[in-house]
Amino acid sequence: MQPSKIPPSPEMIAIAEQLLTERFEGAVRLGEGDDLTASGRTGIYRFHVLAGPAHAPASVIVKQVRKFPPWTFFNDWASLQFLNQVISADLFFAPRFYAGNPVEGICIIEDLGSGQRLDQLLLGNDPVATEAALIEYAIAHGRLHALTIGRQTSYDAIRGPLGSLVDEDEDVTLGWLTSTFHRSIEMVGIPPAPGVDRELFALATSMRNPGPFLAFIQGDSCPDNCLYVGSALYLVDFEGGRFAHALLEGCYGRMHFPTCWCVYRLPEHILVRMETVYRAELVKGCPAATNDALFYRALVEACSFWVLDWLRWMPLGRLLESDRMIIAASDRQRLLTRLEMLAQTSEQFGYLEAIGATMRALATQLRSLWPETEEMELYPAFR
DSSP states (O other): OOOOOOOOOHHHHHHHHHHHHHHHTSOOEEOOOEEOOOSSSEEEEEEEEEEOOTTSOSEEEEEEEOSSSOHHHHHHHHHHHHHHHHSOGGGOOSOOEEEEETTTTEEEEEOOOSOEEHHHHHTSSOHHHHHHHHHHHHHHHHHHHHHHTTOHHHHHHHHGGGOOOSOTTOOTTOTHHHHHHHHHHHHTTOOOOTTHHHHHHHHHHHHHOOGGGEEEEOSOOOGGGEEEETTEEEEOOOTTOEEEETHHHHTTTTTTOTTOSOOOBOOHHHHHHHHHHHHHHHTTTOGGGGSHHHHHHHHHHHHHHHHHHHHHHSOHHHHHHOOOBOSSSBHHHHHHHHHHHHHHHHHHHTOSHHHHHHHHHHHHHHHHHOTTOOOOOBOGGGO
16 A cells, blocks of 8 residues: 655755755755655655755755654665765765755655666566666675675764664564574474574574675665666665675575565576676675685575575464465465575585475475465566
8 A cells, every 4th residue: 555645844845955055055945845655664755956056966855754763764864875985986876865864854865766677677578678687786786795895883883873773673683593493394294304403503693793794785675676777777775774694685586585575586597697796796895705615605594594584474374374465476486486495505505404404395395285386487577
């Protein structure tokens, strides 16, 4: 359901004009504003700049908090301000941050204008353009991670003073990895492979402390948060932006965009190309990624995390009762595909093999329980 349209208040417009006046060192006057809001958390408005210094933009996007606590809003703010500081202009691939007022819950960023999202390409009928876009998507995330490794202090200096750092319901210990794993397999009588608990402990440790793979991630790098304007690619929506394990995004194609609604399968050769170009960018800031053993272990860790994260938010007990179609694939199709991809990845790279073997057994059992569940199709662009 789309949120109801709420016109920008005169007070918000006045604050935005003052912030822009200070930012561009000359009086700025804005038009009435168009409501672009897509969720209930943050109001998003496009304003045309009616008057201002010559170097001011022709239009801006103004965001205002609607839902508290505003931690996702401040993540987005801090992410863009941070990226503005650490990425050179010739490599930039996100909206520019102009100004903000944390007390009023307002920030102002670059208006990228209209473009085509990656999800629109995936659901279209141009396989050549779509494959090229997916490669650019992978390059952008590899570049994002490479350019931000070792810079967490700079991010924290921006994010910390804004307050409201995390979702209060989040278990930062990651103890849910083990509990979710065992609860899921017990529901259908799958015994854990020997050594599972040791591997789950290692997984949680690596996720909390990724070592050389600690990088800034977009946090919700779905195809609909990737915008092409002309020939330029931009990552948008950094509400989940944070420092975390880089391969959580490096494996996004392999794990079928785990936080997205737009889920089908990608052809195998495209997955290989995406991971190849991603890694080629990542090594520029992460020498450890040149080591096959370290890189592919990190890949298996990230795949394992996303499978268990899916089972945490979509408990197996619910799927045993009923299935649900989410625009593209159903919940059962998503789970089965990801379970089998994790098992395949674990087997291929010889890491977290007890987790992989148990997930393989779980997928086999679920397929016998759900014989009507068809294989997930390729994205329409590749059919």
